[in-house]
Amino acid sequence: MKQTSVADDVLRAALGLFAAQGYANTSVQQVVDAAGVTKGAMYHYFQSKDDLLFAVYDRMLTLQTDHLEAIAARDEPADVLLREACVDVIETSIDFLLEGTVFFRSVHMLSQPRQQEVTRRRRAYHDTFAALLEKGQAEGYYRTDVPRGVIVAHFFADVHYLPTWFSSDGPETKEQVAAQLTDLFLAGIAARPEG
Template sequence: MARTTEGDGKPVPQRLLAAATRLFADQGYDRTSVQEIVEAAGVTKGALYHYFGSKEDLLHEVYGRVLRLQQERLDAFADADAPVERRLRDAAADVVVTTLENLDDTKIFFRSMHQLSPEKDKQVRAERRRYHERFRALVEEGQRTGVFTTATPADLVVDYHFGSVHHLASWYRPDGSLTPQQVADHLADMLLRSLRR
């Protein structure tokens, strides 16, 4: 049985994910070999296959861990005891911050998503759809209760915001003039302005 830690004491799955993320971001999923990943992680191929099964499983997990984090946080915001405008703003800002804090993961996913098997692609799309539906439910709640305008359909509002989020990887630079929180505040405020009555 593979050991759960090797080398520097970090759990092997964590080390494999960190190495794969760095290599996929630097040289692309296609051009990264399993051998390069295990060498960078300081583990054996057996350890990789024990925890992930394949290079594709690593790619799936790179994005999956960010999506799970974002879903947990969205659920917490959506379930909070606060006005719907506050809950939506917090959720809208959070998805920007968590995307920017995991920018390599996001870049890898959008560059390499088409390389997932049909089964894994379907799974990821279902997870993303669940996230978007929960987010849309906040918009619809505000529209139903008269807090937000109904002039723009909720689906378009959600697509507008997530279009901006998905585009972040193409222009945001960590050494630029805006912090992740500042970008998040601007985008969340724009979203709320588009919904005000």
């Protein structure tokens, strides 16, 4: 049987409770009871409920950032890299659908320093994504008549909308959805012949 750490047990319990009854309605005591640990054990890893909510998102964002940085570092045409970046963020957002749903529903309840940290890290991610787009524009793959910020916001709006409709029990796999949304996005920003 696979051994899990106390931190993993606590985080899994917190995620389940935040999803079922909401962040505001969940107490630290409920989390430690569901995880089967003591408060002392929980506080060894997480100083507060605020830390738990941040950690729910941190795992997803760290993974997505690592993936994007690895993609961006490759010496390949921008259209290849941007397509892969789009597919990756959609697939990983589906893999972490519950975490994303819980986090975005409750992010406004994070402490100010934590909200600032999330904003900083999300901006850094979007800047790397926008740099791939800019590279593709310079290489002639993508249209330049729409500001990059608008294009990036358009793509991530689709990503953030996933929890409202995607279901793993649905007719399409995450790979199919990622390919379809990516194709639609890239077709919309493809460079247009002059005239």
